[in-house]
Amino acid sequence: MYMTAALRRAPSAFRLGLKDGAPFILVIIPFATLFGVVSREAGLDAFEALAFSVAVIAGAAQFTALQLLNEQAPLLIVLATALAVNLRMAMYSASLTPHLGAAPVWKRALVAYFLVDQVYACSAVRFEENPHWRLDQKLAYFFGAVLPVCPLWYVFTVVGALVGAAIPGWMALDFAVPITFLALIAPMLRTLAHLAAALTSIVLALALAFLPYNLGLLLAAVAAMMVGARVELMMRSEA
Amino acid sequence: MTPDIDIDTATIWTVILVLGAGSFVLRFSFLGMIGAKPLPEWVLRHLRYTAVAVLPGLVAPAVLWPAATGGEPDLARGLAALAVIVVGLVTRNVLAAMAAGAGVLYAVIGATAALAL
Numbered sequence: 001m002y003m004t005a006a007l008r009r010a011p012s013a014f015r016l017g018l019k020d021g022a023p024f025i026l027v028i029i030p031f032a033t034l035f036g037v038v039s040r041e042a043g044l045d046a047f048e049a050l051a052f053s054v055a056v057i058a059g060a061a062q063f064t065a066l067q068l069l070n071e072q073a074p075l076l077i078v079l080a081t082a083l084a085v086n087l088r089m090a091m092y093s094a095s096l097t098p099h100l101g102a103a104p105v106w107k108r109a110l111v112a113y114f115l116v117d118q119v120y121a122c123s124a125v126r127f128e129e130n131p132h133w134r135l136d137q138k139l140a141y142f143f144g145a146v147l148p149v150c151p152l153w154y155v156f157t158v159v160g161a162l163v164g165a166a167i168p169g170w171m172a173l174d175f176a177v178p179i180t181f182l183a184l185i186a187p188m189l190r191t192l193a194h195l196a197a198a199l200t201s202i203v204l205a206l207a208l209a210f211l212p213y214n215l216g217l218l219l220a221a222v223a224a225m226m227v228g229a230r231v232e233l234m235m236r237s238e239a
Numbered sequence: 240m241t242p243d244i245d246i247d248t249a250t251i252w253t254v255i256l257v258l259g260a261g262s263f264v265l266r267f268s269f270l271g272m273i274g275a276k277p278l279p280e281w282v283l284r285h286l287r288y289t290a291v292a293v294l295p296g297l298v299a300p301a302v303l304w305p306a307a308t309g310g311e312p313d314l315a316r317g318l319a320a321l322a323v324i325v326v327g328l329v330t331r332n333v334l335a336a337m338a339a340g341a342g343v344l345y346a347v348i349g350a351t352a353a354l355a356l
Contacts, residue, residue, distance in 0.1 A: 023334035026341075043246050048255070055259025060297075065254055069246045078254055083261045088293045094269035095289035102275040112267035117294070124290040170352070172344060174307040175316050179323050179344070181298040183336035186327025188291045197288040198295040205296030206303065220296040221289075228288030229281070 010140035013133065017144020020122040023183075027176040028118075028152045031059055034173045035066075036160020042066050046161040053157040057116060057150065059177065061085040084213040091221060092120040099127045099138050107139060114146045116153075121184040192235060197228030315351065319344035 032053065039049040056062050065082040073081075092115050100111055122145045127138055160167075167173060189195050201224035208216030278286075302320040304310040322343040327336035 020333075023337060026334075026337060044251060048248075048251055051252075052255050055255050056262050058262055061258065061262065065258055069250065069254065075250060075253060079257050079261070082254075082258050083265070086262045086265050088297070089262065089265045090268045091289050091293060093266050094273075095286045097269045097273050098278055098283055098286065101270060101273055105271070105274075108270045108274070109267060112270050113263060115266040117297075121290050121294065128287065169307070170348060172307065172315065172348060174305065175301075175319065175340075175344060178298045178301045178305075178316070178320060179337055179340040181294050182302075182320055182323040182340065183327050183333045185291065185294050185298070186324055186336055187331045187333065188294075189328065194288065194291045197291045201292050201294075201296035202299045205299050209300050209304075217293070217296045221292045224292030224296065225285045225288045228292060229284040232284060232287070 010134075010136045013137040014140040014144040016126070017122070017141040018147060019144075020126065020141075021119065021145035021148040024118045024149050024180060025152060027180040028149055029156050030171075030173045030176045032153045032156035033160035033163070034167065034176075035059060035062055036157045036162070037164060037167055038063065038066055038160075039157075040161045040164050042070050044161065046158050049161040050154060050158050053154050056082075057113070057153060058086050058089070059153075081213055084215070084218075087214070087218055088221065089115055092117075092124075095124060096120070096127075099123075100135070100142070102135050103139060111139070111142060114143075114150055116149065118149050118180065118184065119145045121188070125188060191232075193228045193231040196231045197224040200224040200227040315344050315347035318347050 035053065036046075036049050039052060040046075044052070052062055056065075061082040064085050065078055068078040068081060093112065096111070096115070100108065103111070119142065123138075123142050126141055127133065130137075133141070185198060189198060201220050204220035204223055205217050208219055210216070211219070298320075302316060303312055305313050305316050307313075308316075319340045323336045323340035326339035327333070330336065
């Protein structure tokens, strides 16, 4: 077991990352196109839409910002709300630090830039499954998963901005994202602790949905992490 | 406030640049500050549940109260979500789960449209 682990090299981790990232091509394309269309409708040109996707590279925050801009919300509210939507990224950052924290600072900066939901979710699962992976294998996996996801986000933002309002509403492209996240969650529910954390997250996020600035989600997430950790301890003492 | 429909260029670029920088700071935060310093076991124990604590809460309101329908629960989206969860749990395959969700979503949208005719 240890031998085979040592024989595994970074290229195979990179290929595994590519393979795990590849399914998201199906959702990144419609979601990025939708963002391009919505930004065109809000009066952005293709270059501005592209700059938005390259600089922010976070769909939910980008949609939130555009919607508030459309509603003529004050600039500070637009920024605060969209950044609050992205606060979960700081939690992802903390979660990957035990795995990737030893990398040189420029590599950590690159990881941080590409730290999107899909890549994070794949990495969190695989890093936990493969505790013997070295740092270079973990980095190779991470960037392997980035490759099918992030470049398409830029390209199809531009496509959407150029195509304009040609996508009919019945296509329900908005639902590409919930479908992706749900598909990401199911394989994570490996233990009772994971299941308890997920249920806590759902119940509290719904119950606290009335709070402004996405605060409900953050409170739900913190509580769910505490529940997961607590259940893990309880299961361990029983075993 | 000007009554213009278009958002003015300066505002757009301010949002793009500040939101971009702010998002990077959030993503770099722990990776940048803590780096290779070892974290205590109780912190690691909580961090193991980050993904499963954030994503379900992120998606639950979008499933029950989709913005695209003005927050009204929607049969197609609800059934599609259910299909993703069931197929995801059974197969543990992200692609199969997403395909099942898209299939159910369009099947129900198509059936609803056919019934309305």
